[in-house]
Structures are given as structure tokens and as C-alpha cells.
Amino acid sequence: MRSDELDFHALIDFMPDSGAIRFCGRRAILVHADSMGALRKELVETLGSEIAKVVLTRYGFSCGYEDAELLAAYMHPDSLEEFILGGPRTHMFSGIAEVAPDALELDHASGRYRMSGRWRHSYEAEQHLRLFGRADEPVCWTLTGYASGFASRVLQADMICVETACEGRGDPHCAWTLMNASDCAPELAGLREYFKPLNLRDRLNLLESRVHERTRELEASEQRYRNLIEDLPEMAFALHASGRLLHLNKAARLRLGVSEARLHALRLKDLVLPDYTARATAFLKEIAARRSTTTLDLVMRDAAGLPFPVRLQVEPVLKDDRIVGYSGLALDISAQLERERELTEYARRIESREQQIQDVINEAVYILDGQGRLSFVNTRMAELLGAAPEAAIGHAVGDFMPASSAARIERDFARRIAGEAGRPFEIALSGREGSSVVLEVNSTLFVGRDVAEGVIGVARDITARRQMERELAQANRLSALGQFASGVAHEINNPLGLVSGYAEELQALLDQCTPLGDDRRLAQLRRGLATIQQQAHRCKAITANLLAFSRRQSASLETVDVGLFVAERLAFFNDAGLTRGVELAVDIAPGLPQAGTSPALLEQVLQNLIKNACDAMNGSGRIDIAARAVGEGIEIEIGDSGPGFAPGVAERVFDPFFTTKPPGKGTGLGLSICYAIINELGGRIACGNRPQGGAWFRLVLPLAEDGPGAAKHD
Numbered sequence: 001m002r003s004d005e006l007d008f009h010a011l012i013d014f015m016p017d018s019g020a021i022r023f024c025g026r027r028a029i030l031v032h033a034d035s036m037g038a039l040r041k042e043l044v045e046t047l048g049s050e051i052a053k054v055v056l057t058r059y060g061f062s063c064g065y066e067d068a069e070l071l072a073a074y075m076h077p078d079s080l081e082e083f084i085l086g087g088p089r090t091h092m093f094s095g096i097a098e099v100a101p102d103a104l105e106l107d108h109a110s111g112r113y114r115m116s117g118r119w120r121h122s123y124e125a126e127q128h129l130r131l132f133g134r135a136d137e138p139v140c141w142t143l144t145g146y147a148s149g150f151a152s153r154v155l156q157a158d159m160i161c162v163e164t165a166c167e168g169r170g171d172p173h174c175a176w177t178l179m180n181a182s183d184c185a186p187e188l189a190g191l192r193e194y195f196k197p198l199n200l201r202d203r204l205n206l207l208e209s210r211v212h213e214r215t216r217e218l219e220a221s222e223q224r225y226r227n228l229i230e231d232l233p234e235m236a237f238a239l240h241a242s243g244r245l246l247h248l249n250k251a252a253r254l255r256l257g258v259s260e261a262r263l264h265a266l267r268l269k270d271l272v273l274p275d276y277t278a279r280a281t282a283f284l285k286e287i288a289a290r291r292s293t294t295t296l297d298l299v300m301r302d303a304a305g306l307p308f309p310v311r312l313q314v315e316p317v318l319k320d321d322r323i324v325g326y327s328g329l330a331l332d333i334s335a336q337l338e339r340e341r342e343l344t345e346y347a348r349r350i351e352s353r354e355q356q357i358q359d360v361i362n363e364a365v366y367i368l369d370g371q372g373r374l375s376f377v378n379t380r381m382a383e384l385l386g387a388a389p390e391a392a393i394g395h396a397v398g399d400f401m402p403a404s405s406a407a408r409i410e411r412d413f414a415r416r417i418a419g420e421a422g423r424p425f426e427i428a429l430s431g432r433e434g435s436s437v438v439l440e441v442n443s444t445l446f447v448g449r450d451v452a453e454g455v456i457g458v459a460r461d462i463t464a465r466r467q468m469e470r471e472l473a474q475a476n477r478l479s480a481l482g483q484f485a486s487g488v489a490h491e492i493n494n495p496l497g498l499v500s501g502y503a504e505e506l507q508a509l510l511d512q513c514t515p516l517g518d519d520r521r522l523a524q525l526r527r528g529l530a531t532i533q534q535q536a537h538r539c540k541a542i543t544a545n546l547l548a549f550s551r552r553q554s555a556s557l558e559t560v561d562v563g564l565f566v567a568e569r570l571a572f573f574n575d576a577g578l579t580r581g582v583e584l585a586v587d588i589a590p591g592l593p594q595a596g597t598s599p600a601l602l603e604q605v606l607q608n609l610i611k612n613a614c615d616a617m618n619g620s621g622r623i624d625i626a627a628r629a630v631g632e633g634i635e636i637e638i639g640d641s642g643p644g645f646a647p648g649v650a651e652r653v654f655d656p657f658f659t660t661k662p663p664g665k666g667t668g669l670g671l672s673i674c675y676a677i678i679n680e681l682g683g684r685i686a687c688g689n690r691p692q693g694g695a696w697f698r699l700v701l702p703l704a705e706d707g708p709g710a711a712k713h714d
Contacts, residue, residue: 011023011024011074011075012028012093023070024070024071024073024074025070025074026070033095033123033126033127034127036123036124036127036142037127037128037130037131040052040056040124040127040128040131041131041132043055043056044132052141053141056141056142056145057141057142057144057145057148058145059142059145060141060142060143060144060145060146060147060148060149061145061146061148061149061152062145062149063142063145063146063149064087064145064146064147064148064149064150064151064152064153065149065150065152065153066149067087067090067146067150068083068086068087068149068150068153068154069153071083071086071090072153072154080106080108080154080155081104081106083154084104084106084115084151084154084155085101085104086150086154087146087147087150087151087154088101088117090150091143091146095123096122096123096124096143096146097119097120097121097122097123097124097140097143097174098119098120098121099117099118099119100117100118100119100120101115101116101117102116102117102118103115103116103117111157111180112180112183113151113155113157113159113178113179113180114177114178114179114180114183115151115177115178116175116176116177116178117175117176118173118174118175118176119140119143119167119173119174119175119176120167120173120174122140122143122166122167122168122174124139124140124141124142124143124168125139125140125166125167125168125174126167128168129167129168134168134169134170135166135168135169136169137166137169138163138164138165138166138168138169138174139166139168139169140163140166140168140174140176143161143163143174143176144161144162144163144176145161147161147176147178148160148161148178151178157180157181158180158181158182159178159179159180159181160178160179160180160181160184161176161177161178162176162177162179162184163175163176164176164177229247229249230249230250231249231250232249232251232329233251234251234329234330234331234332235248235249235251235252235255235256235310235329235330235331235332236248236249236251236252236327236328236329236330237249237252237268237327237328237329237330238317238325238326238327239267239268239284239314239325239326239327239328240324240325241323241324241325241326242267243267243268243269243281243284244264244266244267245263245264245266245267245268246264246325247263248260248263252330254303255302255303255332256271256300256301256302256303257302257303257304258271268280268281268284269281271300271301272298272299272300272301273298273299273300273301273307275299276298276299279296279298280296280298283296283312283314284314284326287314287315287316287326288316288323291316291318291323292315292316293313293314293315294313294314294315295311295312295313295314296311296312296314297309297310297311297312297333298310298312300330308332308334309332309333309334309337310330310331310332310333311330311331311333312328312329312330312331313328313329313331314326314327314328315327315328355378355379362380362461363378363380363458363459363460364377364378364380364381364383364384364439364458364459364460364461365377365378365380365381365456365457365458365459366378366381366397366456366457366459367446367454367455367456367457368397368409368413368446368454368455368456368457369453369454370417370452370453370454372396372410372413373394373395373396374392374393374394374395374396374397375393375394375454376393377389377392377393381459384429384437384439384459385400385401385429386400386430387400397409397410398410401427401429402428402429402430404427404428405427405428405429408425408427409427409441409457412425412441412443412455412457413443413455416443416444416445416455417445417452417455422443422444424440424441424442425440425441426438426439426440426441426462427439427441427459436463437461437463438461438462438463438466439459439460439461439462440459440460440462441457441458441459441460442457442458442460443455443456443457443458444456467684467686471679471684492539493540496536496539496540499532499536500532500533500536500537500540503529503532503533503536504533506529507526507529507530507533510522510525510526510529556598557596557597557598557681558596558597558598558599559594559595559596559704560594560595560596560597560599560602560704561592561594562592562594562595562597562627562634562636562701563588563589563590563592563627565599565602566586566588566606566625566627566636567586567588569603569606569607570584570586570610570625573606573607573610578607578610578611578614579610579614579623580619581619581620582613582614582617582619582620582621582622582623583621583622583623584622584623584625585622585623585624585625586625586626587624587625587626587627588626588627589626589627589628589629592627592628592629592634593629593634593703593704594703594704595633595634595701595702595703595704596682596701596702596703596704596705597681597683597701597702598681601677601680601681602677602681602701604673604674604677605674605677605678605685605699606636606638608670608671608673608674609638609674609697610623610638611670612670612671613638613639613640613642613695615661616640616642616643616694616695617640617641617642621640621641621642621694622640622641623638623639623640623641624637624638624639624640625637625638630700632702632703633683633700633701633702633703634700634701634703635698635699635700636698636699636700636701637696637697637698638696638697638698639690639694639695639696639697640694640695640696641693641694642693642694642695643693643694644689644690644693644694644695645687645688645689645695646660650687650688650689650695653671653687654671654672654674654675654685655668655672656668656669656672657669657672658672678699681701681702682701682702683699683700683701683702684699684700685697685698685699685700686698686699
């Protein structure tokens, strides 16, 4: 489609000597695009975008309508199509924009017309971008007005040009559509108002009236705001950008004892205690840097000169992106701080009470968070872990216990978190001096705010229970073995007596006989009879031990000073040569209570344990003997510096006939008899390995009953 059939060069006449330009016989002028931009800027900033759009659209409509009149008079177009295309040609000839029509529909019979195209290099879009930046809506107001006016005159119908794309809002080009006003969508019908004559004075008068009305509303609103601030129960203030006071409400003036006449001479730092002046000054600088509401706790002085804590909430007042002042509140937080102190003290008392309860019941309590790390341990659990409660927080259980025990807790944690049912389980931890502590653990989900936050576990020390179970099993086993040993001993003693008696009788007969031949054979016979007698005596000693092991002795209990008794027996053992070559280290706690025991049986046990310790060290080393009060009894501990127990041995040392000595060096009954004696005396005996090396035996004797007499224990 062509828009250049009209000869525009014949319509314009340049007369620079006379300072005139004529277009279609009328005087015209050249206007710089920036000048039109300056006019646009003035209209927008003075009247607002909406009125500026009306003015420029109406201006374009008038220009387009008049140019159509001139072309009709001077050019006499041959056809309506040639005439309507004169508008785009005029725009291009005037330097307004490059116009490219792409569709034209003219239906003279129905009076329906439609035309569309593109504008490129629109001066109006360029100026808007230069002055205001990218717009949200199309900005070629003059161009759309011109197209509407030109088409309305040419087609003798109400035509409206609508811009659908615009370089002024970032589109690659401007696109427009020209249509009958009656075909416009309802939201575009209002554009027709732009083409009516504009009474700018009336518009300005209306605008001025609205400005005055809005000003009165703002003043009334400001007064209401001032009254609201003035009557606030909290202390409110306004500051100049320099920190000087501009306003204090009534509550602030009364609380601080500052009159209205005096407040303008004060600054914020003058209202706080001297220790806080530097902090107040730095606070305003911080607000200026952050440009947002900021809080700070300070201490002010009231009208009576008494200090009171406040929390400042201050925000900057901005104008043209520049801080011109500050406004804020000073909230008295005395009651809040007191409540916080009371709540803190209450929480401390609750925590202390809970800790005391947990300590009294002597259960170990732990909580694992969602990641399986310790978030709480009570005192008992901390003792078992070997760490202070605060040092355990945030760590995995594996940092404080054997890998097998940690893995058991972790498996239980995983099941609980997964929602599976759990069962009580047992773990073992290292106790005092290398002993093992057996714990029975029960756990459940730890729920906070209706959400599972971890797992809580309670561990009960069942070491004593397990020890009692082992001792009961050991006693039952010893009882059965004792009955068996008793039977064996009685069955062996009779034939053994005959063997021993006949050997003695034969020996006596040989002594009476006169040698008749080979003396060597006679001597050999005598040696054989002596060996028979020796082994018979050894067997008799073994059967005596078997009978002693099997016999349930009736011990006569006496009140014994254990400290003195142990010291005397150790001296006796040393004089008898039992501990020759061995260093004895004795540690007897002073003021030990007396025990109810049998001195003879206790001496037998001590002698056996000391002898075993010396044998374990091959006659050289150190034996530590200690006596101390424990719970409801007295504990005697004997430790040596020997090799200690091999794995699995400590659990069997009290079994009858079990020995680690070479053949012929022991019967395996000594420790079994010790175990039976201590059990008969109502005590306990245990053994284990020392952390520094060697073995230990601990026996616990019951305290003496009230009264001087001895008790009978069956």
C-alpha cells in the first residue's frame, strides 16, 4: 500500500530571506523535538499525566483535522483512499514519525472504516523515554489524536485511533488501529471525550478547587494525628535530623519533666543517663544508615531524677530520599523487665525442681533432637557419660560411649522417629575403675507443639540386679556342685583310707625285714610305698577341700573392727613370709563402722586372696589393699600389679575346679570356697581388671547389728 502519491513538495514553500515557511498557503514553523518534549514535561508535572494526555491528544486531533481541510482545498484528491493516505504522508513529511500502513478497509455503503499500521522513530515516544523513562502504557498521545482528527475529517465520521504497542513502553515499534468510534470497546469509548473542545481554564479552576479541598483534608488529618499522638499514654517524640527535639507529647513531657518552651533546646542524648549518651548518638547514625525502624534499650531519668529503662522505637522521616528528621516512641519497659526477671527465676526454680526430682529417682534421662544429637542430659546421665551436662549437649552419643552401645541407641532412635514401636533394651557403659555398668533403656517420642522433635530415653542402672542374678546362678551352680563333690569325697575317702593304711602297714613290715638279697629292689619298693602314701595324703587333702566346699557352715558372727583386723592380718601374713618380695600399699579409711562377720572365715578369705595375688605376680610387684564404707556395708579391695584376667576368665574364677595355674599347683577350689564363705557371711564378692593393669577383688561385708552380742547366721 502506497502513501506517497501526493506531491508534498508542491505544498511547501521555504522563504528564508523573509523568515517564513508556508504549507498549503498557510504559515508554518519548524519546532525542535526537544521543545515539544519540554512542553510535555511541563504539562505532566503541572497538570498531571491524565490532563496532559487530554491536552496533547486534543492538540493532535485539531492539527490532524486542520491538515485534512488544507489537503482537501489544495490537493483535490482523486479518491477517498488517496485522501486518507495523505495523513501518514503528512506525518512523515513533517518529521513526526515513519508511518507504514498495512491494512485499509473502506465500506462507503455501510460507513464502516478501518485502518492499521506501524510507527517507527516516533518523536513522542523518544521524548517520553528521555524525560520519564519507560512507561506502563502507550504515550504517543499527539500522534493518535492527529490520526483521529485527520480520519474524522476525511471520512466524515467519528473515528478513533488506538495505539496497541509503543516504543515508549519498550515495544520494538508503535502499532495503531483506526476504527469507527462506535466499534470501540466500552473501555475505549471514553477517548471520544478527548476530542471535544477543552476549556483549560475551567479544568484549572476545578483542579485548584480539588487541591484546596485536599489540603483542608490533609490539615484536618494532620490535626487528628497530632491529637492522637498528644493523647497517647506512651511517650512519643519527634526529632530534627540533627537530633534536636521538635516535639514531645503530653505523656513524655510529664514523665521527663520537660516544658514545651524548653524542649527545643534539648537533644535526644540530653534525656538519657550520662552512660548512655554516646549510645543514643550512635543510634541515630545507625537509623540513618539503615533507613528503617530500629529499636534500642536505654535508661532515661524521670521528672524526679530517678532512672527508668525504656525501649526506643524510631523511624526516619524522609523527603526526596533525604532524612529530614525522626519520629518514635519511648516505651517504659520496667514492668516488662521485672516480668522477664520473674519468669526467668520461675523457670530456674522449675528446672532446679525437675533436676532434683531426677536426681532423687536416680534415673538417667536423655533427649535426642531430630538429628540424633543430645539436646538434654540430667546429672545422672552426665555422670554415666563421663561429661558435664553442658559439655554433652550437641554431641552424638557415640562421642561418650562404646560403639556397640551407641549403635543400639541409634537404632532405637531411628525406629522411634519412623513411628515404629520400641522395646526396652540394654546397653553397657564403663563405670568406676573400669567396671561395667548395665543400663536398661526405655524410650518414646519427644513431642513438642504437637510435632515430634526427637526421642526421650530413661536409663535405669540394673548392674546390681544383673550381679544378683549372676550370684544366684553361681550359688545354685555351687550348691549342685557341692552336693556332687560331697558324694565324690565320701565315696573316695573309704578306699583311700584303705590304700593309705595298707601302704603304711607294708612300710612297717619292710622296716622289720632283714635284707636278703638285692638292696636296690628293696629301696625301690620303699620309695614306691612312700609315693603311694604321699599321693594318698594329697588326695585326702583334696577330699577335705571338697567336703569343706560342700558343707554349709554355721558361722558365728562377731562385731569386728575391720580396719584394725585387716591391718593385723596383713602384718601376720608378712611375718609368716606369705608376702615376701611383694610391696604392700594399705589405705584404710578412718572411722570405719564395725562389721558383723566371722574373724576366722574372713582371715581365710583374705589369706587366699593375698596368696593368689602373690602367685599372679610371681612373688614380686605391688598389692594395694583398701577398706572403705560403701552404702550399707564395708568394702575391702585387693588389687595387684600382675597381668590381670584374660578375656572371659573373670566370669569363671569362682567356678569350682577352675584354675589358671599349671597342673599340680592348684585345685581350683580356693576362690570357690571364698565365694561360699562371703555368701555365708551375708556379703558379696566380685572381681575384674584394673585400668592401670592387674586384677582386683572386692568383698563387701554387712555392718554389725545393734548390740554387743554376736549373731548366729545359718
